[in-house]
Amino acid sequence: MLFAGYSFAWSASWQYVCDFNWNNETVDFTNGGSISPLELTSQSQQYQEPVEVWCLSIPNDTSTSGQHVGLEVTNQDPNQGSDAPLAMRTSNTQQSGNSLPFYLCLGKEETDHLCVSQVNDKRTYDWGYSPKDPSIAPDIFQLVSKDDPADPCNDGSGKAQWCADGFMISKGPFNNIAYIHIKTKPGIIRGAPPAPGIYQDIVTATLNGNLGTNMSLPEPSTVDITKETTATMTLEATLRPDCRIDSAPDVPMKGSFSSQLSQQQQIGVTCTNTTPYSMSFAGANDITGWHQMKSETNSDMLRYQIYSNSTHTALWNNTQSFIGSGLQQNHDIYYATDPSQANLPAGTYQDTETLTVSY
Numbered sequence: 001m002l003f004a005g006y007s008f009a010w011s012a013s014w015q016y017v018c019d020f021n022w023n024n025e026t027v028d029f030t031n032g033g034s035i036s037p038l039e040l041t042s043q044s045q046q047y048q049e050p051v052e053v054w055c056l057s058i059p060n061d062t063s064t065s066g067q068h069v070g071l072e073v074t075n076q077d078p079n080q081g082s083d084a085p086l087a088m089r090t091s092n093t094q095q096s097g098n099s100l101p102f103y104l105c106l107g108k109e110e111t112d113h114l115c116v117s118q119v120n121d122k123r124t125y126d127w128g129y130s131p132k133d134p135s136i137a138p139d140i141f142q143l144v145s146k147d148d149p150a151d152p153c154n155d156g157s158g159k160a161q162w163c164a165d166g167f168m169i170s171k172g173p174f175n176n177i178a179y180i181h182i183k184t185k186p187g188i189i190r191g192a193p194p195a196p197g198i199y200q201d202i203v204t205a206t207l208n209g210n211l212g213t214n215m216s217l218p219e220p221s222t223v224d225i226t227k228e229t230t231a232t233m234t235l236e237a238t239l240r241p242d243c244r245i246d247s248a249p250d251v252p253m254k255g256s257f258s259s260q261l262s263q264q265q266q267i268g269v270t271c272t273n274t275t276p277y278s279m280s281f282a283g284a285n286d287i288t289g290w291h292q293m294k295s296e297t298n299s300d301m302l303r304y305q306i307y308s309n310s311t312h313t314a315l316w317n318n319t320q321s322f323i324g325s326g327l328q329q330n331h332d333i334y335y336a337t338d339p340s341q342a343n344l345p346a347g348t349y350q351d352t353e354t355l356t357v358s359y
Helices: 037-042 186-191
Strands: 011-013 018-020 025-028 046-055 067-075 087-090 099-106 114-116 122-127 141-143 176-184 197-212 222-224 230-239 243-247 262-271 276-283 291-295 301-307 328-337 353-358
Touching: 025 046, 037 186, 067 099, 067 114, 087 230, 099 186, 099 197, 099 230, 114 122, 243 353, 262 276, 262 353, 276 291
Parallel strands: 011 222, 025 230
Antiparallel strands: 018 046, 046 176, 067 122, 067 197, 087 099, 087 197, 099 114, 099 176, 141 176, 197 222, 197 230, 243 262, 262 328, 276 353, 291 301, 301 328
16 A cells, blocks of 8 residues: 655735834833933944734744845934934934934844945845854744733734634733843044933834744744734933043143143043033142141141143133033143142152042
């Protein structure tokens, strides 16, 4: 007796094996807190967040040919051009030129297979043409953790419109959740640092493609992800005021007469764009009206002042206000000993000045 054998595979729409509800997502890049714009100029910052897409399994299939996933941002602020760079902007009209440029990436942090940087910018990742080509799915999905939103179909009794249709396939639990992440552009931000404030952008992202599931019958062998894959996302970030002292070199004063010593110093300070700040000095041996350097060998004190001009006629004003630009600003500081003080014995005199930048 002869038996005829056959095998077949079938392709299902995405919703047969996943719950897809990622519309109206809010992604807070600063995770409820804030970040200094100065931190964004030195290195790329990344923030990942789960989106409401849950799947039955992580389809790590490298044998099915022709697999691909594409990501495209198709809509943004109507006031921006059709190919405008992705950037969060502030609603503060006085800071209308400020923006926070970013990449929107599908997948977890440090996975850059699918990152878009401007409106109508579509990126596609292909695999399955060679066994050596890695699947992108493990970079997109991970097991649901206690901090992730739970799938409404997790117990198999969620509302019908949230669940797979149940034909040949279980309605749950769907314990794998998809991630996206935002990545900033330090090279661009460094040249035009944004001011502190609340930044926002609204984008529409479209996901499409075809994945092998690596599952056996009755589950489908491939999944079509061209349906229910458009999401509106509100992207937010809170930038806080910040300042840093970039350079404050020591001040050596040398000469034959202690009453005739002077020196110039340049201090570098970077404060966030539009942030007011002041610089104050406090010495370790200060008395009313004077700073003092103490002798290393006895109790002698050498008086000196700090000035804002080279002619030593304008004392440094600790309350003088400056305005940050987001870039380093250099301040010339001038020091001179008291010309009316009698010359002190030769030797080494020293003081420690504490510079405070207030903002």
